[in-house]
Amino acid sequence: MQSVKVGIIGGAGYTGGELLRILLGHPKIEFAFVNSASQTGKHVWEIHKDLFGSTDLKFSNEKDLGKADVLFLCSGHGQSLKFLNENSVPEKVKIVDLSTDFRDESNGFVYGLPELKREEIRGMQKVANPGCFATSIQLALLPLAHKGLLKNDVHVSAVTGSTGAGQSLSATGHFSWRNNNISVYKAFTHQHLKEIGQSLRQLQGDFVHDVNFIPYRGNFTRGIMANVYTAFEGSAEEALALYQEYYQAHPFTFAIDQTIDLKMVVNTNKCIVQVQKQGKHILITSIIDNLVKGASGQAVQNMNLIFGLEETTGLSLKPVGF
Template structure:
C-alpha cells in the first residue's frame, strides 16, 4: 500500500527536487502539489525537467483527509503561519523543510538521521536540517559523540546558488554570481544554532566557539565544508572513529582519497575525507544542498517515519563528468 503525500509550496527549488525524487519512489503517491502562485498550471511548466514525467497540476488544495504526510516547502517563517492557519490532523505526519522548528519546538523532532534515527522513526512532526548544518554536523558528530571536541571548531564552507532559493536578488542574479565568489553572514549564519544544539546534545561539556565562514559559490548545486579542530589522536584513530560511527548509515561515507563536489551532486550522499595537519584534524564534507541538504533528506526522514527502507527512492547516481 502506497503512502499518500501532499506538498505545500511546490514551485520552489526544494519542491521541485522533492517532486523529482518522489515521482520515482516505489512506495509513494503524490496526492496534491500546492502553490499559491502557480494554481492550475502543469508542474512541468515550472519544473522543466519533469516534462514527460507527470501530468500533475499545481493546485490550492489542502485535503489533509486524503494524505498520510505533508511536506512544507515554503519559505522560512511560512511554516509557522501555515500550521497556525490550518488544523492538520494528528494522524498526518509533517516534514518541514524551513528553519521554523529546528529548535524542536511545537513537538517537532530534529530530522538528522545520522544523529537521531530512532527518534525520527516514532516522530509525527519532523524538522528537516539546514543544508550547511547537515554538511558541518556530519563532519563533527563522531568527535562530539566520543567527547573529543576540546577546542574551537573552524569552518570554511561554500554553497551553490540554489541554496538561496528561486527569488532573484543582487547576490543570486547570474550576471553577478557567475565568475564570482563572496562571503556572507560570517560568524552569524542561522545554521549555527542547530549545529550547537546537536553538538551539546552529544557532548554536553562543549562550550567552545564554532567559527563559520560561509561562501557563495559560482555554481548551482552542492556544498563543500572544510572543518578543523584540535585532535590529539592519530589519523588512523580518527578514521576508525568515523567509520565506526557511520557504519550503519547508508548515505555517509569516508573516503581515503581526496574528494570533489561532483561525487555527490544529484545524490543523497555525504562523503567525508580526513587529514591530520600537526595538532589539527581536517574533515572535508561534501553534499548536494538540494538532496542530502534538503529534499533528499526529507524523503529519508519520510522513509524512517513510515518504516520503509531508509534508502527507498534515494538510490541516485552522481554525474561524474
C-alpha cells in the first residue's frame, strides 16, 4: 500500500516526542504535519533533543487536517474533545486519541487495547488509546477474565516513572523531589480504574468485584511495574498455560514464570507478565514502558491495525540492557 500520511496534534510533549521517535523508523508513513501551537516554527529536535540529526521536521500550527490520513491526538486530557469540537476532521481521516477523553467508547471510538479488541480495531475510524497503568494492569488480568476466573476482589500495587505525569512541571515532578523518593497517590481512586473495569466486564460479564489499586510515583523516568493478585484455585502450571495460550497470537505480550525487571521492556512496545502461584493466590507481575506500550507505541500498533499493516511494523524496538 501507499504510505500513510500522519498528522500529530500536540507534538511537543512526551507522548508526541516518543511518537515522532517511533514513526521516524516506520517504513510505511510520511509526515503531513506536526502541530504545536506553543512551538510553531521550531525544529522538532529543538524540543526533543534525542531527534537531533534524525529529522529536519518543524512544528507547525497546521489546521488543514485533510492533508493527513491519520491524526494522532497527543494533547492533554480534555483537550481532544475540545479539539474535535472546534475543528472539522474530514471523514477520510482516521483518529488515534491518546487522552482519556474517549476511552469509554463514546463518540464512535473503539477502545484500543489490541490484546482485547484487535479485530474491532482493524479498519476502525476512531480509536481511543488505553492509559498506561490501565494497559499494564489489564494485560495482567485479561486471561483470567476471558475464562471467567475473576471470582474475588483484585489487588494491585503498581509503580510508574516520572514521565507518566507529563512534561509540565509540578511539585511532585521535579528531580529534587523525585530523586531518592517514593510516594502513593490516588489510592483506590485512580482514573484508569474505570477503563479497567469496563474491559474486564466485556470479557466476564458477571465481574462485580473491586479492583483495589495503589499507585506509586517512582524515582525513575520511565516504565511501569504492576503486581496484581487475586484468588486462584488452579496450579502454577495451569496458570502459566492459561496466560501463554491467551497471548500466543499477540506479538508484544509474553507470559513467563521467571523473574522479570523493568529494563527488559523499557524502550520497547512489549509487555512481559510473570505468573506465579502463591498459596491460594495467583500473582501476576506486569511490566511495560509507560511511554511506548503504555502510550505512543501502542498508538502506532493501533495505526498499523487500522490501515491493514503488519501489526509489528515500525515497532521492532530493542531495550537498553545496561
